[in-house]
Amino acid sequence: MLDDIQRELFTKEELAAIVSRIGREISWDYRGKNLLMVSVLKGSVVFMADLMRAVTEPLSIDFMVVSSYGKGVKTSGVVKIVLDLNIPLEEYDLLIVEDILDSGKTLSYLREVLEARNPKSIRICTLFDKPERREADVTPDYVGARIPDAFIVGYGLDYAGKYRNLPFVGVLKPEIYE
Numbered sequence: 001m002l003d004d005i006q007r008e009l010f011t012k013e014e015l016a017a018i019v020s021r022i023g024r025e026i027s028w029d030y031r032g033k034n035l036l037m038v039s040v041l042k043g044s045v046v047f048m049a050d051l052m053r054a055v056t057e058p059l060s061i062d063f064m065v066v067s068s069y070g071k072g073v074k075t076s077g078v079v080k081i082v083l084d085l086n087i088p089l090e091e092y093d094l095l096i097v098e099d100i101l102d103s104g105k106t107l108s109y110l111r112e113v114l115e116a117r118n119p120k121s122i123r124i125c126t127l128f129d130k131p132e133r134r135e136a137d138v139t140p141d142y143v144g145a146r147i148p149d150a151f152i153v154g155y156g157l158d159y160a161g162k163y164r165n166l167p168f169v170g171v172l173k174p175e176i177y178e
């Protein structure tokens, strides 16, 4: 598994520092609100688990599964909700928790779907952002780190279902997916 990584981009310690910084920002911003953190599975599972413990305000969590990638490294543009939330959202200040924002197609679709359910507020938190690759109009409210255009894995992020368990984030060798 480690042989497939070209270079490490974020160490375990760097990721922990990023998560605790975002956790502090969210804790401050959501004082007195009714925070519902919605994790978009599966990629954000590790980030979500760490981030929720870095937030010091009361909160609820829920999960959604969306699929758009299949085995490739680019979003098809067709986003499918595989597992939906099953609670009304009117009472909640919603925070969508994503692993990475790339073309933005996934999040712009998701945001539209969730906005239509009239939450009190809706914001987006993404661990990584590749702003150069944006095609859809989405701006995240919380960003862990902006990264260049390379395909990364680890800390929840996969290629073809693998590498999610790496404790660091690395760039996958292009020959793995080319």
Ligand code: 5GP
Residues within 6 Å of the ligand: 043, 068, 069, 074, 075, 098, 099, 100, 101, 102, 103, 104, 105, 106, 107, 150, 151, 152, 153, 157, 158, 159
């Ligand atoms: P978008 O719809 O913004 O193009 O794609 C977002 C989704 O694509 C992410 O939630 C993630 O699942 C996947 N994705 C985008 N870039 C990367 C990457 O560099 N590595 C991995 N593992 N997944 C990515």
Ligand code: MG
Residues within 6 Å of the ligand: 040, 041, 042, 043, 044, 098, 099, 100
């Ligand atoms: Mg994702």
Ligand code: MG
Residues within 6 Å of the ligand: 043, 069, 157, 158, 159
């Ligand atoms: Mg994936």
